[in-house]
Amino acid sequence: MTRAIEAEQVGKRYAVKGGEVGLHDLSVQAEQGQVHALLGPNGAGKTTAVRGLATLLRFDRGTARVAGYDVGREAERVRERIGLVGQYAAVDERLTAVQNLRFLGRLRGLGRAASAARAEALIEQFGLVAAANRAVSGYSGGMRRRLDLAASLIVTPQVLFVDEPTTGLDPAARRDLWNALRELVRQGTTILLTTQYLEEADELADKIVLLARGKVVAEGSADDLKAMVGPPIVQIRFATDADADAALPALVRVDAGARLDSSGSTVTLPATAPEVLGRSVDALTGAGLAAIEVTLRKPTLDEVFLTLTGDEPATEEAA
Amino acid sequence: MTTTITTAPAIAAPRLLAASWIIARRSISSWRQQLGTMATGWLFPIFVTLLFLGLFGGALDVPGDSTYVDFLIPGMFAVTMLFGLESTTLSAAADATGGLNDRLRSYPINGAAIVLGRAAADLISSLISLTLMIAFALAVGWRPDVGVPGAILALVLLLALRFALLWIGIFVGYGARSVESVAYIQIVTWPIAFLSSVFVNPATMPDWLGTLAELNPVSATATAVRELLGATSWPTQSFAGDQAVAMAALWPLLLTAVYLPLAARRFRKGGK
Numbered sequence: 051m052t053r054a055i056e057a058e059q060v061g062k063r064y065a066v067k068g069g070e071v072g073l074h075d076l077s078v079q080a081e082q083g084q085v086h087a088l089l090g091p092n093g094a095g096k097t098t099a100v101r102g103l104a105t106l107l108r109f110d111r112g113t114a115r116v117a118g119y120d121v122g123r124e125a126e127r128v129r130e131r132i133g134l135v136g137q138y139a140a141v142d143e144r145l146t147a148v149q150n151l152r153f154l155g156r157l158r159g160l161g162r163a164a165s166a167a168r169a170e171a172l173i174e175q176f177g178l179v180a181a182a183n184r185a186v187s188g189y190s191g192g193m194r195r196r197l198d199l200a201a202s203l204i205v206t207p208q209v210l211f212v213d214e215p216t217t218g219l220d221p222a223a224r225r226d227l228w229n230a231l232r233e234l235v236r237q238g239t240t241i242l243l244t245t246q247y248l249e250e251a252d253e254l255a256d257k258i259v260l261l262a263r264g265k266v267v268a269e270g271s272a273d274d275l276k277a278m279v280g281p282p283i284v285q286i287r288f289a290t291d292a293d294a295d296a297a298l299p300a301l302v303r304v305d306a307g308a309r310l311d312s313s314g315s316t317v318t319l320p321a322t323a324p325e326v327l328g329r330s331v332d333a334l335t336g337a338g339l340a341a342i343e344v345t346l347r348k349p350t351l352d353e354v355f356l357t358l359t360g361d362e363p364a365t366e367e368a369a
Numbered sequence: 370m371t372t373t374i375t376t377a378p379a380i381a382a383p384r385l386l387a388a389s390w391i392i393a394r395r396s397i398s399s400w401r402q403q404l405g406t407m408a409t410g411w412l413f414p415i416f417v418t419l420l421f422l423g424l425f426g427g428a429l430d431v432p433g434d435s436t437y438v439d440f441l442i443p444g445m446f447a448v449t450m451l452f453g454l455e456s457t458t459l460s461a462a463a464d465a466t467g468g469l470n471d472r473l474r475s476y477p478i479n480g481a482a483i484v485l486g487r488a489a490a491d492l493i494s495s496l497i498s499l500t501l502m503i504a505f506a507l508a509v510g511w512r513p514d515v516g517v518p519g520a521i522l523a524l525v526l527l528l529a530l531r532f533a534l535l536w537i538g539i540f541v542g543y544g545a546r547s548v549e550s551v552a553y554i555q556i557v558t559w560p561i562a563f564l565s566s567v568f569v570n571p572a573t574m575p576d577w578l579g580t581l582a583e584l585n586p587v588s589a590t591a592t593a594v595r596e597l598l599g600a601t602s603w604p605t606q607s608f609a610g611d612q613a614v615a616m617a618a619l620w621p622l623l624l625t626a627v628y629l630p631l632a633a634r635r636f637r638k639g640g641k
Contacts, residue, residue, distance in 0.1 A: 062566065075634065099637070101471075106474055106475060107639060108640075126476075129475055129476055129477040133475075136468040136471050136472065137468065138466075138468035139467075139468070140467065141467075141469060141472075142395060142467075142469060143467065144402045145398060145402065146402075149395075153391065154472075156391045157473070158476060159382045160380060185402050201472070205380070232429070311384040
């Protein structure tokens with residue numbers, strides 16, 4: 051079976067003021083029906099990778115095949131088999147959802163009746179019935195993304211590229227979109243998604259590639275990466291810096307990794323075992339101290355990069 | 370031979386002209402959604418003409434036996450074409466920055482269809498504006514003295530100017546960071562319209578400004594169309610003024626030769 055995505059050491063260089071950005075030596079091997087995530091901050095090269103694989107730009111180096119065809123020499127064949135959900139809702143704002151989907155359907159070669167039927171089915175599937183005949187310019191962010199995804203599914207793609215699907219969405223809209231993507235995967239579509247959120251990659255992806263400044267920092271399954279980045283973190287915030295200082299010795303006895311963070315009023319400690327959270331609270335009670343906020347959370351992307359690269363993530367404009 | 374690919378597409382994408390027309394039709398359907406905006410654009414040359422007839426019509430001397438109406442109207446046809454530059458630029462910028470171009474470029478269609486569709490829709494829009502302008506002109510007493518061949522040549526020259534401006538608009542629009550960032554085009558079209566022989570005699574301007582006004586592509590088209598439609602133009606002071614019909618053909622050719630390749634190159638690179 052040919053792989054859905056097979057990229058070998060692809061790269062693209064851009065000259066910008068004060069240096070060079072782009073993408074270096076990315077390799078992706080995705081089987082049909084898998085979800086791969088490119089995870090990284092702005093400027094990591096995620097969008098460059100997606101644009102190259104979706105035939106919107108040419109890589110300077112490496113070779114890539116999508117759905118079995120070379121993205122450079124056989125771009126047309128690739129385009130017949132892919133869908134692209136970009137960072138914007140790539141539809142005509144002035145048109146309604148129905149008009150947009152019919153127009154795109156016609157452009158993909160569906161007849162008048164077939165494109166109308168497909169538009170209706172997609173509008174139903176993505177819960178846009180009530181707004182179907184309103185101009186897209188009045189849609190919420192979540193509605194736009196759903197329409198955008200619907201527009202990418204007019205002809206069911208073998209491989210779907212999704213560039214930062216949930217940036218700017220509220221949690222409910224994010225859930226909806228995740229579910230829609232999972233449904234697609236169940237039907238056999240391969241998805242390559244880019245995201246800035248560890249949680250999103252964790253939820254959806256079989257395999258994650260961690261990118262920073264155009265370079266691959268780490269790759270593996272979500273569990274592999276979590277093992278690399280360390281345990282969840284207990285974060286305890288106090289009303290004053292003095293309270294935090296007073297609590298620190300008690301918390302260090304819970305876990306030697308406890309330390310004050312840069313704000314001065316928050317102590318973090320690695321949750322190396324599930325009971326660290328409970329013991330931290332007990333320790334505070336024992337010392338007669340009250341915290342104003344106790345959270346158990348996964349490492350943030352910043353902390354992941356700090357751990358893996360010993361460096362802050364780059365956040366250049368160009369992506 | 371690869372035999373493992375089982376999901377070959379069942380349907381063929383439309384060819385270049387069919388795809389172009391589908392893309393043009395999408396712009397045309399959007400006009401209905403924003404009829405107010407579109408109508409304002411289409412009628413704008415008429416407002417400007419009314420303004421000039423009312424404000425300056427009595428004060429301006431026109432050459433020969435022409436009335437100011439007969440003199441002004443053909444020039445306003447050329448200005449109508451110029452005003453189309455604004456909508457091309459802004460629509461092209463919206464397509465490029467909103468991601469629609471990227472989506473269409475990821476489709477198995479000839480990419481030229483995206484540009485041709487834009488061009489066709491904009492030409493149709495300008496034709497609507499021109500038709501309204503002609504109807505208005507006839508209503509306020511404009512009586513051209515022209516035969517069919519002359520009228521056709523005038524129309525061809527007007528559309529040639531509009532065609533050339535398409536590529537400038539697409540080039541600028543596709544390079545835009547945002548629609549707002551190219552809104553300046555609205556301001557730029559005004560001095561181009563006024564620094565011409567459409568409204569006043571370039572001979573009344575300082576020498577260098579008058580020469581510039583006569584060199585203006587809008588002046589070339591205005592003067593040529595005026596002559597073709599039987600009105601007398603200002604006595605001219607430069608070669609460009611003397612050879613109006615030739616200049617009205619040359620300018621659009623030159624602008625197209627420069628900007629069409631630039632626009633195409635920018636489109637292929639995906640903007641910027």
